[in-house]
Structures are given as structure tokens and as C-alpha cells.
Amino acid sequence: DARVTQTPRHKVTEMGQEVTMRCQPILGHNTVFWYRQTMMQGLELLAYFRNRAPLDDSGMPKDRFSAEMPDATLATLKIQPSEPRDSAVYFCASVLSSLNTGELFFGEGSRLTVL
Amino acid sequence: DQQVKQNSPSLSVQEGRISILNCDYTNSMFDYFLWYKKYPAEGPTFLISISSIKDKNEDGRFTVFLNKSAKHLSLHIVPSQPGDSAVYFCAASSRDSGGYQKVTFGIGTKLQVIP
Numbered sequence: 001d002a003r004v005t006q007t008p009r010h011k012v013t014e015m016g017q018e019v020t021m022r023c024q025p026i027l028g029h030n031t032v033f034w035y036r037q038t039m040m041q042g043l044e045l046l047a048y049f050r051n052r053a054p055l056d057d058s059g060m061p062k063d064r065f066s067a068e069m070p071d072a073t074l075a076t077l078k079i080q081p082s083e084p085r086d087s088a089v090y091f092c093a094s095v096l097s098s099l100n101t102g103e104l105f106f107g108e109g110s111r112l113t114v115l
Numbered sequence: 116d117q118q119v120k121q122n123s124p125s126l127s128v129q130e131g132r133i134s135i136l137n138c139d140y141t142n143s144m145f146d147y148f149l150w151y152k153k154y155p156a157e158g159p160t161f162l163i164s165i166s167s168i169k170d171k172n173e174d175g176r177f178t179v180f181l182n183k184s185a186k187h188l189s190l191h192i193v194p195s196q197p198g199d200s201a202v203y204f205c206a207a208s209s210r211d212s213g214g215y216q217k218v219t220f221g222i223g224t225k226l227q228v229i230p
Contacts, residue, residue, distance in 0.1 A: 004158070031215065042121075042222030043159070043204060055211060091158055100216040101166075102147040102208030106158030 002026045004107035006092050012113045018080040021110045023092030024073055032075045033093040033104060034067055043091070049075065050097055082114045118142045119207050121221035130230050134192040138205030138221055141186065145207035147216070148181060150190045153202045153223070162203075163190070195228045202226070 005024040013019055025032050033048040047057035047067040057067060064083070069075045079086055089111045093104040120139045128134045140148075146167045151159040165172040165179045165188070172179050178191045192199055205221040 033218070035220070040222070043206075043220035045217070045219065048217070050213065050215065055213065056217070093158075097215045100208075102149045102164060102206060102216050102218045103161045104218060106160065108156070108158045 002105075004092055004094050004105055006090075006107035006110050008110055009108065010111045010113075012115065013082055014115050015083055016081040017114075018078065019082050019086075019112060019114075020079075021077045021090050021092075021112070023075040023077075023094075023107060025075065025092070025094030026105055027073070029094035029096050029105070030072075031095050031097045031100065032069060033095075034075070034077050035091045035093065035106075037089045037091060037109070046077070046090075079112075082112075084114045087112055087114050117221070118145075119205055119219050119221040121205050121224050123224050124222070125225040125227070127227045127229060128195045130197055130228055131194045134190075134195045134199065134226055134228065136190040136192075136203050136205070136224050136226065138188050138190075139186055140188070140207050142207070142209060142219075143186070144209045145219075146210070147208045148179070148188050149206040149208070149218070150177075150179060151204040151206060151220075153204060159204055192226075195226075197228050197230050200226055200228045 034046040035043045046059045052069040089109045091109045093106045149164040150162045153159040181188045202223040208216040208218045211217045
């Protein structure tokens with residue numbers, strides 16, 4: 001069953017707490033994207049990796065967000081400290097870059113609520 | 116700076132009629148345009164795409180039209196069915212500095228098909 005897996009599906013936390021979201025890309029996919037869905041901005045690109053190397057994280061607030069790929073099967077997005085304005089659904093997507101025309105495979109998302 | 120714009124946040128259509136979703140873009144370097152469909156509590160899924168060198172692509176009930184001179188594309192669904200009720204994201208891809216595709220999304224249009 002080839003799919004992108006994200007954990008947790010839901011997270012409620014208090015302002016100031018650290019939040020870590022995890023993503024397991026589809027096996028064999030070498031490019032991983034993190035998007036955030038908000039009502040005002042739609043799907044915003046936060047960061048992406050190719051072959052585990054970060055390529056572009058210009059969409060992320062650098063002071064509090066960090067993204068890493070410790071290995072080819074795991075991508076993480078961390079927020080420290082979290083703020084209420086970070087409340088959103090965070091999506092991970094993966095693709096095999098050599099075949100990519102823009103068709104990405106998304107996970108089901110992590111819904112974050114910061115109180 | 117929204118490079119992909121969906122100006123209609125919502126659309127209601129009667130079952131059996133045509134649904135037309137519109138999208139405008141500003142970046143002339145985009146080389147693929149895509150539509151994604153998203154149901155509540157799920158990740159977006161790829162629906163249909165078109166290369167920038169084409170002006171039409173059809174897949175069953177779904178047709179995407181591209182007008183490069185106007186920097187405009189549209190998705191036609193004929194006939195519309197209640198199961199088509201979802202949020203539709205317009206997306207466009209361009210090559211990053213490494214020559215690989217990077218995908219930019221609009222804010223989405225919520226389609227409701229009324230039985």
C-alpha cells in the first residue's frame with residue numbers, strides 16, 4: 001500500500017510548547033515537500049528536500065520552524081515555540097523527482113491547534 | 116505574492132450541469148498546470164494536468180483548458196455529480212535551480228454539487 005503517512009493526525013497544544021510532525025514518504029520517492037493549508041493562503045510551500053538535502057525553506061518562519069530528513073524514510077517538521085497563528089493543517093507530499101511534472105502524492109495531513 | 120490565483124472561494128452547481136472552475140497565474144515560467152481535489156480530512160489528490168505547450172487536456176468528465184496569452188486556465192466538469200463536491204486546488208509547476216519541478220498552489224475553490 002504505497003502512501004504517504006503523517007503523524008500525528010491531530011495535535012492540540014498550548015502556546016510555547018514544542019510540536020514535531022512526522023512524515024514517511026512513499027518508498028522510493030526522493031523528493032519530500034511540506035505544505036501548510038490555511039484559509040487565507042491555501043496551500044503554502046514551507047520547505048522541500050531532494051535526496052534528503054534541503055533545497056528551499058524560504059516559506060518557513062526561520063526563527064521557530066525547522067525541517068529535517070534524518071533518513072530517506074522520515075521527514076520531520078518542528079515548531080518551537082508554537083504560537084496560535086501556527087494553527088493549520090500541515091501536509092507532507094512526496095514524489096520521484098525524475099518523473100515529476102507536478103503530480104505530488106500527499107499524506108492525510110496533521111491538524112495542529114495551538115491554544 | 117500569489118502566483119496562482121483562484122478568485123472564487125466557492126461554487127454551487129446542480130447535478131448534471133457543467134462546473135467551471137477558474138484559475139489565473141502570473142509566472143510565465145510555469146511549465147505544467149494541475150488540478151487537485153481535496154475531500155475533508157484527506158490530503159489533496161491529483162486530478163488532471165496540462166503541459167504549457169497544450170491548450171486542452173481531457174480525461175473523462177474532466178477537461179482542463181489553458182489560455183497562455185491570458186495566463187488563465189479552467190477546469191470543466193461535465194456532467195457534475197454529487198461526489199465531485201470538494202475543494203479544488205489549482206497548481207502550477209516550474210523548474211527550480213536544480214532543474215526539478217517545484218509546485219505552487221492556489222487557495223482553492225469549494226465546489227458543491229446539489230442533487
